[in-house]
Amino acid sequence: MNQRRYFNEVAPRWDSLLDEESLAKLGQIVNSLVSKPNDTILDMGSGTGALLSLLQDATGKGSRIIPLDISENMLQIARGKDFEGDINFIQADTCAIPLFDETCDLVMCYSVFPHFGDKPRALVELKRVLRPNGRLVICHTKSREEINEIHRHIGGTVAHDVLPDETEMRALLADAGLDRIEVSDEPDRYLAIARKSDGALMPDLEIARQILTQDALGFVIVKSEKVLASSREQGVRPFFDVIVNLEEALSRAAVADRVVGKAIALLSIYAGIDAVYAHLASKPAMKSLEEASIRVSAKQVVPHILNREGIDLCPFEKLMYNVSDPDEAFSSIKTFLGE
Structure with missing residues (x-):
């Protein structure tokens, strides 16, 4: 029937x-x-x-x-x-x-x-x-x-x-x-x-998502349909380095990243990113981005990002556990990385 x-x-x-x-x-x-x-x-x-x-x-x-x-x-x-x-x-x-x-x-x-x-x-x-x-x-x-x-x-x-x-x-x-x-x-x-989407950022986010997948990158950042930065290396350090180097140029850009934990989320807010796509994102990261009115979508959402052994939280997830302010997050991550 x-x-x-x-x-x-x-x-x-x-x-x-x-x-x-x-x-x-x-x-x-x-x-x-x-x-x-x-x-x-x-x-x-x-x-x-x-x-x-x-x-x-x-x-x-x-x-x-x-x-x-x-x-x-x-x-x-x-x-x-x-x-x-x-x-x-x-x-x-x-x-x-x-x-x-x-x-x-x-x-x-x-x-x-x-x-x-x-x-x-x-x-x-x-x-x-x-x-x-x-x-x-x-x-x-x-x-x-x-x-x-x-x-x-x-x-x-x-x-x-x-x-x-x-x-x-x-x-x-x-x-x-x-x-x-x-x-x-x-x-x-x-x-x-x-x-x-209201249409303004979808081309950038879609371009970033496609490049991330096709080129097997760790992350890619696109603005006005041009790639501002990308890295084959995954993790917070290369993303942090890009934010330090490009500063205000990242405002209203779109990010596609393989793994988005709370640290990447708060750094994105700090940099003025307007849209984020993740293959894998943590719930705290999603919440932080949504509360900041940043467009975010993820293929898979998990409670937290774990360490490489899969037995505990990722060090950056631990570091950001009780942090909600982007400026505080940037400062804490900078200190943690020894910058």
């Missing part, structure tokens, strides 16, 4: 599956993420309209909302609820959204992402309809493990419809060209959030 037929069949009982507790959690998620009036919001996989009233409440009914679903029966039930405001129901597949480029400020994917048959292609399409700096939100009111177990238990058409783990999710979003990626998997909710 294909997806469209399956969801057409379950549409009449769909609303009964959303209990009051889940609805309350969904409301909390929406209120924490949506506040701007007059946005255009794509409710991807909208089903019977569980999100619609919550989105309207959060935006004061000033937004244009586009509920889109593959199932005509789901949409028929949603239409019957007589929602007020600027709502335009669309039946379509995720991989062929009938909207112009850069139409939406926000794309909400509530309880639908596991059901995308071609996730990479779907994400590219969702990115296409987002405006520059627009957000994609993938959310559930249960943990990843619980969602996947529910689908396995149901079996049949949705048996293999799963949420990927954090590493794969980040890679999927980054490969689609999205950045500032956040993934949170808690017992009572799952959230993955990413943004579409």
Whole structure:
């Protein structure tokens, strides 16, 4: 049975599956993420309209909302609820959204992402309809493990419809060209959030990422589509040396690095870097960059960067453990390196 037929069949009982507790959690998620009036919001996989009233409440009914679903029966039930405001129901597949480029400020994917048959292609399409700096939100009111177990238990058409783990999710979003990626998997909710670049830095970051991979470098720094610096050597020392030598020239540059721990993250903030890509990044590094409003994406995220033996934290990760100020980080690293 294909997806469209399956969801057409379950549409009449769909609303009964959303209990009051889940609805309350969904409301909390929406209120924490949506506040701007007059946005255009794509409710991807909208089903019977569980999100619609919550989105309207959060935006004061000033937004244009586009509920889109593959199932005509789901949409028929949603239409019957007589929602007020600027709502335009669309039946379509995720991989062929009938909207112009850069139409939406926000794309909400509530309880639908596991059901995308071609996730990479779907994400590219969702990115296409987002405006520059627009957000994609993938959310559930249960943990990843619980969602996947529910689908396995149901079996049949949705048996293999799963949420990927954090590493794969980040890679999927980054490969689609999205950045500032956040993934949170808690017992009572799952959230993955990413943004579409405003366009100013994506060429530099993409150039840096491609050179990093193709030339097997340790890191590469690109600005205005030109390579400012690169090194085959990995680690903090060569990166620190570049910062000392180039100073203000690094402002608004893009960095692609194989391994980004908190030391590299804080040095990037110190240097005025605007975008960072990492093959491997630590959670403290991601947090530091995100809090500094630096666009960051990573193929894999780990709790901490370990030493070469893999039995303890990397010395620089230890050094930066309680450091959050970029100036303090630069000074501490300079002393540690004996500069």
